[in-house]
Amino acid sequence: MHGKIPMASYDEAVASKLRRVSTDSLRFGIIALIAFLTLVDLFAAQAILPSLVVKFSVSRATMGFAVNASTFGMAIAGVAVALLGRNIDRRNGIWFSLVVLAIPTALLSITDSIAMFALLRVLQGLCMSAAFTLTIAYLAEHFSPGQAAGALAAYVTGNVASNFFGRILSAAVADGFGISINFLTFAALNIAGALLVWLTLKKTDRMMRIDADHPPVGGAWKAHFKNRELRGSFAIGFLILFVFIGTFTYVNFQLAAAPLALSPMALGLVYFVFLPSMLTTPLAGRVARRFGPANGIVLTLGIAIAGLLALLTPNLPIVLAGMALIAIGTFLAQAIATGHVSRVAARDKAAASGIYLASYYSGGLVGSFVLGQVYDRLGWTTCVVVLVAALIAATIIARPLTAPRV
Incomplete structure (x- = not known):
């Protein structure tokens, strides 16, 4: 007695869900x-x-x-x-x-x-x-x-x-x-x-309104810089791209030079090392929830530090593995830090995100300049030492970060 109608309803529900999943997949594919x-x-x-x-x-x-x-x-x-x-x-x-x-x-x-x-x-x-x-x-x-x-x-x-x-x-x-x-x-x-x-x-x-009922933008920005959690996140973002760009800019010259001596096309293929990070980066939210922002950033940057040390060897497979670890660790840490900024900022979240973005990309520019000078004057080994020191500094800054109360 209950067979036909519930079955029809079930089929309709399944079909509706499949259409919704298909629509979402197409939408998110377009966004990507x-x-x-x-x-x-x-x-x-x-x-x-x-x-x-x-x-x-x-x-x-x-x-x-x-x-x-x-x-x-x-x-x-x-x-x-x-x-x-x-x-x-x-x-x-x-x-x-x-x-x-x-x-x-x-x-x-x-x-x-x-x-x-x-x-x-x-x-x-x-x-x-x-x-x-x-x-x-x-x-x-x-x-x-x-x-x-x-x-x-x-x-x-x-x-x-x-x-x-x-x-x-x-x-x-x-x-x-x-x-x-x-x-x-x-x-x-x-x-x-x-x-x-x-x-x-x-x-x-x-349009996105930046908290029109709150104090002027200058006051909101000042409040962001007074917040220790946000200051720490801004500094961590700076150091992450400092290391990422410093690494993936100048490692090209190491790969093109003897003993590895890769061709331009082979240099391009090297960047398959980013493939694992495409799979791991979406896990940043789970890492942050399980370990908290501080431990999550320390853990992921620890992975990146291990990868940096692997770049000191002349063995290509080990170097490639190290590059993959650096990408995995820095992308995860950056995603955790970005999420932390949006959760911690009590008001004017757009301004907080803007400051983080400015800090992040400023770190990349400074990293490119500083590591270029170090590489030309002191060599690759010293570059790696500087990069490791920057990530250690980021882990120290991350230690006081706390998960905001919901």
Whole structure:
């Protein structure tokens, strides 16, 4: 008596759930692809650093600093959008930023000036950061809390993928067709990202308000810097990208030099070391919940320290394993620190995120400069010592962090 109707209802429920899962999977896949196309330019040029040194006839430190000048633009735009972006339509702001991003990317293909190269990289950073920050705001405003967590995880995964595939693509295109075609290829990807945003994201009238009822922005920022938990998180973010960029910029020269002597294409394939971190980064939330933010960051940075020590060997498999551990540890720690900032900030969370983003990318720029000088003057072993010391400092700063009461 109860067979047919309950069975029909069950089938309908299963079909509805499958449709919902399919829709969510498609939606999150699109979000991950937008993230990929937004940040694919950020670190791709690191894979062809030895070739760029030859083209511009400059030192490794100078070229490394110029390539990573994009992080300066990222830091500036992160703060600017947090302060001024409340009245920007998210969808229009994202696609427009990606269209504009294609301009400096294309111009990189024709410049022969190292100063102009660095300036164009800064402009790239400004555009990438604007699109990045506006997308995060869009996801927070257009999804339920449960959906937003999945959407942000998809976006982070797309960012990690851009680190991985961007480097491989850059090395492959530069090796096969030359440096100029490489940058034109990435300009085409920027346009593709803008088109994807235009076609898939909804235009919105609702803007992200930065706590309008609370004190002025300057007072809120001052309160953030007075908060020990936030100060610590900002410093940890600075040190994480200091180490990440310092490592993955200058390890290229070690891999290209004897005894390893890898070709440009082989250098690109080396970045398959990012593949494990694409699988582990979404676990950051579980790590933070189980161990707390302090122990979670200490544990994950401990993994990265072990990876750094492995870079001192001339054995390629061990070096690759070390690079994989560094990527896993730093990406996990960065995700934990980012989440901690959003939970700890009592008000004006956009400003807190903007400060963290500025600190994070400033660390990358400083790391590129400092490690370049150390590498040129004192060698790779000293570089690794400096990098290990930076991560030890980050673990010390992390120790007082506490999980906020819910």
